[in-house]
Amino acid sequence: MDNYTSTIPKQSKKFLLQELIKLRLLADLKRSLLGWLWLLILPVFAILTWIFMKGAGILEPGKMEIPYTAFVLLSTTIWALFFDTYKNCSQIFITYGKTLLVNKLPINIIIFNELIVAAIKFFIPFIFIIAYFLYIGISLHPLVFIFPIVLLPLQLFGAAIGLLTGLFSALAKDFTFLMDNFIKLFLLLSPVVYTPEISTGLLAKVIKYNPLTYLISSPRNLLLNGELYQPMISLICALCVTLLFILLTRFFVINTARILEREGD
């Protein structure tokens, strides 16, 4: 006799992952007439909005290396990857709760699925932004091909915070309200719509000790001038958040059943 542990073959896990990605990306779009075209239309609309604001003179932050519109477009898209990953992971019990109560699914596949979905939703507008950059004459550094690797720690950080929030939020919604607003606040306290160099006073201190400063600035700088922002600190941040992600993923997987039974049907 033995303790039965659900062993799903590798091929079946791959199939499950494919089905979950398809479900998450396309099921809602099936209800619309334009369907998957919305995945392309929405980023174009975002670019046009920023171009319009720039044309209207709303965005005049001073002199920068690249046009502010381009800077903000790139930064907000990078931020969106962090936020979407956080949101996807923090809502795993909302998105899959009922499914998990009736099926013993491998939780790590679900977490991986949420990371992939957020990455796909990032890379579609990102490709448009690259096209826009080239159109307005901003050249990209040859090291652009390692951009996804430099970006990964930011996504893992979003996932780690999301998983921890998701566990506690499944028990009490207070954690969702708290963390959602905290993350929104961090959009302003991180160099997303401004560069880390322009900050002064208290904001300068917050930016200095905020890991998001390094996780956002490094991939952005790499794309624009081929350099990491404060390489040593960025590397330490990347290692720390990767470790945090591994620990919290394990904690999440171990405790999923315990949370599910407290949630009930």
Added chain:
Amino acid sequence: MNTTNKQISMSTDEATLKPIPLLKVTGLYKKFCKDLTYNMYYGIKDLITYFFGLKPDYSSLRKKEFWALHDINFNIYEDDIVILAGINGSGKTTLTRMLAGIYETERGTIEYHKKIKKIISVFAIKSGFNPILTGRENIYLKAAYYGMSRKEIEANMNFIISFSDIGSFIDTPIGKYSSGMKTRLAMSLVLSIKSDILFIDEGFSFSDSKFKTKCYKFLKEEYTKKGRALIIATHRLTEISDIANRLIVLENGKVINTTVDVVQGIKDYTAN
């Protein structure tokens, strides 16, 4: 996993059954909290305890908690078709979820024979369907939930369509299906999978008697003399009494009867 010192209490009927247990449940407990605020508080407290590598005490009840399952002991043997009976709230679904590994086992043990490779559990048969997707797309989705590969499900597709009698509706969004059609499709998918142990928790609601009879006949053929086992948690006892060889009755989270005389067991259960 904690184990209790209490001896396994089996009825004399169990001793006469085949000696190879596929599943052995010993001293199984599960507690829940009936108050929402206390449930949140205990949940957070326990989560923090686990975070620091410790285990909360599971031997006693805290304020507002109750035993949903209390000292459950039984074996499931090869070729068993077992009815799990009990009124609403008796613990059938909780027990089935624990056996399926969906709920954690904090106190007591659930052991499976080493030969067990695949367990399928069916709860709320129609759940997991996405109304926007077609019947065929939903088969792929639910089959993935059951741990099947694309190749396996494609090999079973004709059986599912034919057994469910869905016909040309297979490519219609499932939101347009009747409840009976959804049940037929879901049950046909389950029946297409070769599992060593199959748990079904109220799987035949909404399906017509003709389909139910077809399912029971199929289940009897598939789960007798093939070294497998079937456990059905249901209120429709008389419907499946013909195919079952054992009955386990739960009341307030405790096993109050376990017998191989299914017909008499059902009579006793309904009389009380």
